[in-house]
Amino acid sequence: MQKIRKIFADKKGATAIEYGLIAALIAVAAIAAMQGLGNNLTKTFNNVASNMKST
Structure with missing residues (x-):
């Protein structure tokens, strides 16, 4: 028991x-x-890439 x-x-x-x-x-x-941050970074880099293509 003990x-x-x-x-x-x-x-x-x-x-x-x-x-x-x-x-x-x-x-x-x-x-x-990190998933939320990754999604925001993806949007930012895609936006920068599209702006660089249009110039």
């Missing part, structure tokens, strides 16, 4: 899982931000 209590009292594994979830959430947010 071994079972020790297993449930151990919080090290839970902390590692929490840090993993936080890192995954940050990665998802960074990917979403």
